[in-house]
Amino acid sequence: xxxxxxxxxxxxAASPALAGLEICNNAGHSLSLAIGYSSGxxxxxxxxxxxxxxxxxxxxxxxxxTRYYYYRADAGGAVLASGDYTFCTSPEPFTIHGxxxxxxxxxxxxxxxxxxxxxxxxxxxxxxxxAADATAAPAPAAPQAGAPGAYGEPYSDNxxxxxxxxxxxxxxxxxxxxxxxxxxxxxxxxxxxxxxMEALDPGTPLTVQGDLEAxxxxxxxxxxxxxxxxxxTEHDGLLNRLQGxxxxxxxxxxxxxxxxxxxxxxxxxxxxxxxxxxxxxxxFEFEGGGPYLYAREEETGEDYCYxxxxxxxxxxxxxxxxxxxxxxxxxxx
Numbered sequence: 001x002x003x004x005x006x007x008x009x010x011x012x013a014a015s016p017a018l019a020g021l022e023i024c025n026n027a028g029h030s031l032s033l034a035i036g037y038s039s040g041x042x043x044x045x046x047x048x049x050x051x052x053x054x055x056x057x058x059x060x061x062x063x064x065x066t067r068y069y070y071y072r073a074d075a076g077g078a079v080l081a082s083g084d085y086t087f088c089t090s091p092e093p094f095t096i097h098g099x100x101x102x103x104x105x106x107x108x109x110x111x112x113x114x115x116x117x118x119x120x121x122x123x124x125x126x127x128x129x130x131a132a133d134a135t136a137a138p139a140p141a142a143p144q145a146g147a148p149g150a151y152g153e154p155y156s157d158n159x160x161x162x163x164x165x166x167x168x169x170x171x172x173x174x175x176x177x178x179x180x181x182x183x184x185x186x187x188x189x190x191x192x193x194x195x196x197m198e199a200l201d202p203g204t205p206l207t208v209q210g211d212l213e214a215x216x217x218x219x220x221x222x223x224x225x226x227x228x229x230x231x232x233t234e235h236d237g238l239l240n241r242l243q244g245x246x247x248x249x250x251x252x253x254x255x256x257x258x259x260x261x262x263x264x265x266x267x268x269x270x271x272x273x274x275x276x277x278x279x280x281x282x283x284f285e286f287e288g289g290g291p292y293l294y295a296r297e298e299e300t301g302e303d304y305c306y307x308x309x310x311x312x313x314x315x316x317x318x319x320x321x322x323x324x325x326x327x328x329x330x331x332x333x
Contacts, residue, residue: 021060021069021117024127025051029075031128035059036070036087036099036112043099045087045112047072056125063122070112073128078148079209079226081128083113084192091231103200108229111192151188151211151223158230160239160278161204162260164197172197174206175261178276178296178303180219183210188223196227202260203243204229205236218276218301235279238291241311242277249328263295274298279308286321293318 025031034047037060049057060069070087073080088094088102089110096102102109117124148154157176164172170185172194183189183197189210197206210224232240239261248254253268263275275295283292283305295304309326310317316329 019061019063019122020058021064022056022058022123022125023049023051023071024056024125025053026127026129027075027080028053031080032074033057033059034072034087034089034110034112036085038066038068042097043087045089045094045096045099047089047094064117064124067117067119067121069115069117071115071126072110072112081113082111082226084190085112085114086110086192086196087112089228103204103229109196109199110228111190111196111226148225149211152213153211155212155222156207156209159206159208160236160261161197161200161202161206162262163202164194170194174208175276175278178218178278178294179215180276180298181222182219183222183224190225193224193227196229200229203236203240205232206230218296218298235281235291238279238308238311239277241313242293242316245332246316246329247332249330255332275304283321 021035023033030053031051032047033049033051034045036043036045038044046059049059051057059071070083070085072082072087072089086102086109087099088096088105088107090096090107094107096107098105115124115126159174159176159181162173162175162180164170172183174181174183174197183193185191185194200206207228207230208222208224209226210222212220212222214221242258243260245257246255254265255267256263256265258277261277263277265272265275275297278294279291280294281287281290281292283290283294284303286292286305286307289307291308293306293308295306296302297304305321306318306327307321308317309319314331316331318327318329319325320327
């Protein structure tokens with residue numbers, strides 16, 4: 001189960017005089033709350049309720065009809081409370097039926113924490129508490145495992161999923177800014193994070209939060225606390241159109257295959273190297289007139305910039321900068 005990032009504990013209280021599920025905020029800052037529950041043999045998730053500091057919201061009205069509810073709370077873009085139970089969410093207010101195939105339906109998959117209201121409760125109040133202020137001490141306490149900064153520099157970013165492997169040690173990877181990040185299943189990243197990434201296709205856009213443990217020339221090791229599908233952008237869509245096997249119109253022996261954010265190059269059947277890719281509105285000093293495809297060679301770190309002139313289902317036209325060489329490709333699959 002994910003550890004709380006901004007909250008140290010939960011206060012629980014039952015009140016038989018009322019009915020419903022009430023969430024109170026004693027965390028000292030405004031919270032965004034989402035809940036999940038069983039209804040009619042299926043699952044429903046709802047959100048977001050904004051609960052100001054010191055305030056309460058009734059998330060479920062009337063007598064409680066089930067024992068277990070699930071909740072997620074965020075504060076200022078950081079996760080306050082989450083867990084190993086997944087539901088579909090959306091950045092905008094939502095009521096979503098079903099807890100599977102979130103990404104294919106245009107939603108995010110996020111972790112929720114289970115709340116046990118008891119077998120007979122008609123009303124339940126959950127209070128989210130802030131962490132107690134530390135008293136004066138000779139030296140600051142080391143970060144607790146799972147808290148921001150516990151394993152390195154706190155890190156959050158919009159990234160592109162590359163994929164997961166269960167050969168040897170379970171691991172997943174993603175790309176951002178020409179760097180490949182590796183997440184290993186060594187007990188520090190919650191299993192939920194791996195379950196979310198393993199269920200997604202290479203090239204899926206994600207938002208991740210965690211700690212940078214080590215940064216190398218073109219790769220980095222990271223421990224994650226959370227990973228969720230983010231809304232697709234125009235640039236994500238362009239990268240998605242590049243997926244597949246392409247050959248050069250001018251020289252069919254020159255080919256490449258794009259999977260996720262990686263391009264494997266070959267000539268006459270022989271591998272010639274791998275690039276890390278990203279799509280954006282600028283590439284080094286080039287800005288305007290894009291979008292641009294940025295490529296970083298895995299072995300040497302050499303950088304390349306291209307204008308994406310056309311990206312169709314079967315045809316691709318790039319202009320290599322700064323020379324302005326036009327490169328035309330057709331798709332093999």
